[in-house]
Amino acid sequence: MPAHAVDPVPRAYVRWRTPYPAALWARVDAWRSGRAELAVDLGAGTGLATRDLCARFAQVVAVDGDPAMVEEQPLPSSVEVRVQRAEEAHFVRESVDLVVFANALHWMDADAVLGNARGWLAPDGVVAAWRPLVPELQGRVQEVVQEELRTRWDRFRHPRLRGRDWTRRAVEAHEALEVVDEREITVEVDTDLDRLCGFLSTVSFVNAYARSTGDREGYLTAFWERLRAVGEGTSMRVAVTYELAIARGR
Numbered sequence: 001m002p003a004h005a006v007d008p009v010p011r012a013y014v015r016w017r018t019p020y021p022a023a024l025w026a027r028v029d030a031w032r033s034g035r036a037e038l039a040v041d042l043g044a045g046t047g048l049a050t051r052d053l054c055a056r057f058a059q060v061v062a063v064d065g066d067p068a069m070v071e072e073q074p075l076p077s078s079v080e081v082r083v084q085r086a087e088e089a090h091f092v093r094e095s096v097d098l099v100v101f102a103n104a105l106h107w108m109d110a111d112a113v114l115g116n117a118r119g120w121l122a123p124d125g126v127v128a129a130w131r132p133l134v135p136e137l138q139g140r141v142q143e144v145v146q147e148e149l150r151t152r153w154d155r156f157r158h159p160r161l162r163g164r165d166w167t168r169r170a171v172e173a174h175e176a177l178e179v180v181d182e183r184e185i186t187v188e189v190d191t192d193l194d195r196l197c198g199f200l201s202t203v204s205f206v207n208a209y210a211r212s213t214g215d216r217e218g219y220l221t222a223f224w225e226r227l228r229a230v231g232e233g234t235s236m237r238v239a240v241t242y243e244l245a246i247a248r249g250r
């Protein structure tokens with residue numbers, strides 16, 4: 001097992017979370033207005049979506065409540081980083097072209113942050129919220145991961161992370177927003193066991209279970225070894241599905 005497989009979560013995020021797929025950005029881009037002045041990334045974490053926003057907008061603001069996440073890796077100097085809860089963020093009314101919640105809305109007071117985001121939207125601005133579902137693996141690796149999910153991790157999974165559409169339903173339910181596009185996007189990714197294990201070490205409920213054992217590193221190491229014992233070869237194909245909702249103001 002690579003020594004870095006059990007990095008602390010912020011480091012593991014930078015090392016193992018792969019950029020969001022072009023197919024997802026294509027949907028977001030399709031609904032963007034012609035104006036590309038300001039984008040806000042709420043729950044920006046280590047900046048996975050922030051970096052993609054930099055290529056699209058003159059100004060990007062990354063907001064996250066956890067300094068360890070935003071400080072893990074420097075963002076481009078053009079990004080304004082605000083360490084604060086999304087619920088407390090303020091922007092000038094009608095000034096923001098795109099508000100993004102990349103795998104983050106489920107941790108927030110959704111009603112409050114979506115309502116605030118609506119107020120910030122420039123005419124024709126949009127909100128885009130997405131979240132990856134648990135990846136679908138193949139063969140024995142899939143069986144072992146699913147069994148661990150069922151018997152250990154699931155008790156530690158936030159209820160909002162169960163099912164496939166919490167994010168979409170939260171956006172749809174907001175009275176100030178009108179959903180213009182909602183879908184699942186599935187992409188197939190070539191990966192290997194190390195990358196899969198690294199990814200799993202970033203997942204909230206895997207970590208919550210691992211910490212409950214009193215020895216996160218020991219648990220993750222032993223689990224990786226179980227996976228390695230059943231993993232045929234080192235490379236594998238994984239299907240990753242994202243739930244996505246894009247909305248504009250009513």
Ligand SMILES: C[S@@+](CC[C@H](N)C(=O)[O-])C[C@H]1O[C@@H](n2cnc3c(N)ncnc32)[C@H](O)[C@@H]1O
Pocket residue numbers: 017042043044045046047048049063064065066069084085086087101102103104107108109
């Ligand atoms: C699953 S991570 C996603 C990070 C990043 N958007 C990405 O796509 O990789 C969720 C992030 O939301 C942040 N977060 C959770 N609740 C928050 C809140 N109420 N306000 C701001 N950030 C929050 C966490 O600190 C974490 O960095």
